Amino acid sequence: MSPALVISVPQTLEIDQYILYGKCSNSLLVVIRLKLGQDSDPRFGLFIQSKTMDESPQQTVQGLGSLPFYVGGTQVLGLACVVITGVWMGSYHGGYAWDGTQQEFNVHPLCMVLGMVFLYGDAILVYRVFRNESKRNVKILHAVLHFLALIISIVGIVAVFDYHNHEKIPNMYSLHSWCGMLTFLLFCIQWLMGLGFFLFPGTLTSMRSWYLPLHVFFGLAMLAMSLATCLLGISEKLFFAIQATYSQFVPEGILGNVLGMLLIAFGILIGYIVTREDFRRPPHPEEEALSVHFKTLTEGGSPSSP
Amino acid sequence: MSPALVISVPQTLEIDQYILYGKCSNSLLVVIRLKLGQDSDPRFGLFIQSKTMDESPQQTVQGLGSLPFYVGGTQVLGLACVVITGVWMGSYHGGYAWDGTQQEFNVHPLCMVLGMVFLYGDAILVYRVFRNESKRNVKILHAVLHFLALIISIVGIVAVFDYHNHEKIPNMYSLHSWCGMLTFLLFCIQWLMGLGFFLFPGTLTSMRSWYLPLHVFFGLAMLAMSLATCLLGISEKLFFAIQATYSQFVPEGILGNVLGMLLIAFGILIGYIVTREDFRRPPHPEEEALSVHFKTLTEGGSPSSP
Structure with a gap:
């Protein structure tokens, strides 16, 4: 199972067509452009969390x-x-x-x-x-x-x-x-x-x-x-x-x-x-x-x- | 509850401290730098999804x-x-x-x-x-x-x-x-x-x-x-x-x-x-x-x- 980066967007934000990601040395750069809907709340929280679904390869292999x-x-x-x-x-x-x-x-x-x-x-x-x-x-x-x-x-x-x-x-x-x-x-x-x-x-x-x-x-x-x-x-x-x-x-x-x-x-x-x-x-x-x-x-x- | 942008990262990727986001006209730009761990799989999927938990007030009321x-x-x-x-x-x-x-x-x-x-x-x-x-x-x-x-x-x-x-x-x-x-x-x-x-x-x-x-x-x-x-x-x-x-x-x-x-x-x-x-x-x-x-x-x- 290949791991996934999941970005969950509140439904007040529309998802634009613009996503870019690339590897740079040992970093990964992700750029996302999201279109703000007409009624979007400009105040929103940004959470980054470790995904527990797609766990480390060892655990994935164990599960699968x-x-x-x-x-x-x-x-x-x-x-x-x-x-x-x-x-x-x-x-x-x-x-x-x-x-x-x-x-x-x-x-x-x-x-x-x-x-x-x-x-x-x-x-x-x-x-x-x-x-x-x-x-x-x-x-x-x-x-x-x-x-x-x-x-x-x-x-x-x-x-x-x-x-x-x-x-x-x-x-x-x-x-x-x-x-x-x-x-x-x-x-x-x-x-x-x-x-x-x-x-x-x-x-x-x-x-x-x-x-x-x-x-x-x-x-x-x-x-x-x-x-x-x-x-x-x-x-x-x-x-x-x-x-x-x-x-x-x-x-x-x-x-x-x-x-x-x-x-x-x-x-x-x-x-x-x-x-x-x-x-x-x-x-x-x-x-x-x-x-x-x-x-x-x-x-x-x-x-x-x- | 204010809406949130949740980024779920597979545990093979370490999360770097570098996150930037800003509003540009009616778009929202999010830049994330993620550090690839030693055993990271460079092949991974990127998913953007509308989050159903934190919906707009109207939709929450409709659903609920x-x-x-x-x-x-x-x-x-x-x-x-x-x-x-x-x-x-x-x-x-x-x-x-x-x-x-x-x-x-x-x-x-x-x-x-x-x-x-x-x-x-x-x-x-x-x-x-x-x-x-x-x-x-x-x-x-x-x-x-x-x-x-x-x-x-x-x-x-x-x-x-x-x-x-x-x-x-x-x-x-x-x-x-x-x-x-x-x-x-x-x-x-x-x-x-x-x-x-x-x-x-x-x-x-x-x-x-x-x-x-x-x-x-x-x-x-x-x-x-x-x-x-x-x-x-x-x-x-x-x-x-x-x-x-x-x-x-x-x-x-x-x-x-x-x-x-x-x-x-x-x-x-x-x-x-x-x-x-x-x-x-x-x-x-x-x-x-x-x-x-x-x-x-x-x-x-x-x-x-x-």
């Missing part, structure tokens, strides 16, 4: 050194969730088919855990994993992974509606279905908004920086909703399948509960990685050029942008 | 002006959740008692929603609501609200165990019970850790600042877990009580589902308020002196070189 282990942990947990779901439906409920029977229903949990949990989580993580790739490429990867998640989720949702219709079971009455549909609709809106704000070239930087914190917040909130929906689905499935024996700690009940615990662990680990300050993406030269020329880019206390 | 509405929203949603839970158990399931019967079970959902959702959420919010109180007082209020949440939750947990034991129903077999117990144990640990780190007077400031982000992250993660546990509980209760008619959209089923949606809305609103940058507690003079190691501080608008 643990990132691969956390990311590895998410992959192990996420894959375990997908595999356990697959095996659960495969060995306890007769495998997979697309014929309107119970085997078509089985496609639903597998697709939802794969799409709305594993791929969704990985799409969030790309900004932490590909720290040194160009931001444009990482954005595209983020969008592609979310698009895959969307397609796989649609297959999973069609599977359960098709099964219900075939078996004359009413749709959309359970809390699981309400939570799931809400999460899925918000996910679609978020995906389209993300595309419009961050990949559509005409969007103003000021609009991007307005929307960015909302995109990040709702992205994590929806992952939590998606996980809660999975827990509801596991519980519902266990009550339908083994209500008589669930309280006797039969293997299928324990398998479902363990899957629930692993999903929670996956969500917590993803949330931790994404919100931890020193795992944030470092500033890159080409992004700097943008941030200097545009008047606002970053929000919050650190130079970061998911 | 919406805070009471958001907080009011959480109170309406949180109280609605408590009332709906109370009415649900009261009118559909025979009210409350402490005699090992179904009426004792009914104490469980009410206490858990009151303790682990409403009071828990409010305990988190105190740092945003009492922005101008002394930090010590707000900390004590935060701890007291969490303590109330803890006591009420213990009553709720005892109620369900007592009911199960009286009715010879096995304990701790469902996913709801596993999630709930995990959340409750983590909550107890977090409460004790919070007490030790933030209210015990002997704790070092460095230890506090190490633990703070973990405390905040796990606080929100556990609120999410608590809400997911409530959703599981609602779903479980509906399957036990009205499995035969749930799919016919009977009033009790819809009431339970609506309660679930309101709980999600409460969680999202609390999460949004707590993570929104411009709702953060402003730094107070005495806190700044403790937390910010600024090496140079100049006041006034005239060119100066300290």
Whole structure:
């Protein structure tokens, strides 16, 4: 992570186009011209502080050194969730088919855990994993992974509606279905908004920086909703399948509960990685050029942008 | 609070004593000389950002002006959740008692929603609501609200165990019970850790600042877990009580589902308020002196070189 010099300007001052910095023997000279806005208060304080985010190289390496282990942990947990779901439906409920029977229903949990949990989580993580790739490429990867998640989720949702219709079971009455549909609709809106704000070239930087914190917040909130929906689905499935024996700690009940615990662990680990300050993406030269020329880019206390 | 220009320097750069700034027509010129340390990385990023903490009075009022509405929203949603839970158990399931019967079970959902959702959420919010109180007082209020949440939750947990034991129903077999117990144990640990780190007077400031982000992250993660546990509980209760008619959209089923949606809305609103940058507690003079190691501080608008 290359260290950064961050200059935080009170919003009464507009940032001018004029910044210069250079090395002179063992000193660094920074010249900044800031345009005073019409209502600027000419009295203001100047603070210089050591930045605790981007610490000495040793500390940075220590902090980032643990990132691969956390990311590895998410992959192990996420894959375990997908595999356990697959095996659960495969060995306890007769495998997979697309014929309107119970085997078509089985496609639903597998697709939802794969799409709305594993791929969704990985799409969030790309900004932490590909720290040194160009931001444009990482954005595209983020969008592609979310698009895959969307397609796989649609297959999973069609599977359960098709099964219900075939078996004359009413749709959309359970809390699981309400939570799931809400999460899925918000996910679609978020995906389209993300595309419009961050990949559509005409969007103003000021609009991007307005929307960015909302995109990040709702992205994590929806992952939590998606996980809660999975827990509801596991519980519902266990009550339908083994209500008589669930309280006797039969293997299928324990398998479902363990899957629930692993999903929670996956969500917590993803949330931790994404919100931890020193795992944030470092500033890159080409992004700097943008941030200097545009008047606002970053929000919050650190130079970061998911 | 007068606006400030804050320059955050990576710790690889030593800060030299040479700072100059002056006003020139409607521009502000800032010249900074920074001494490069022996191990300094000559490649570093330069970021200029609008500071969101110290905004212009108008913007501060605008941003903060919406805070009471958001907080009011959480109170309406949180109280609605408590009332709906109370009415649900009261009118559909025979009210409350402490005699090992179904009426004792009914104490469980009410206490858990009151303790682990409403009071828990409010305990988190105190740092945003009492922005101008002394930090010590707000900390004590935060701890007291969490303590109330803890006591009420213990009553709720005892109620369900007592009911199960009286009715010879096995304990701790469902996913709801596993999630709930995990959340409750983590909550107890977090409460004790919070007490030790933030209210015990002997704790070092460095230890506090190490633990703070973990405390905040796990606080929100556990609120999410608590809400997911409530959703599981609602779903479980509906399957036990009205499995035969749930799919016919009977009033009790819809009431339970609506309660679930309101709980999600409460969680999202609390999460949004707590993570929104411009709702953060402003730094107070005495806190700044403790937390910010600024090496140079100049006041006034005239060119100066300290």
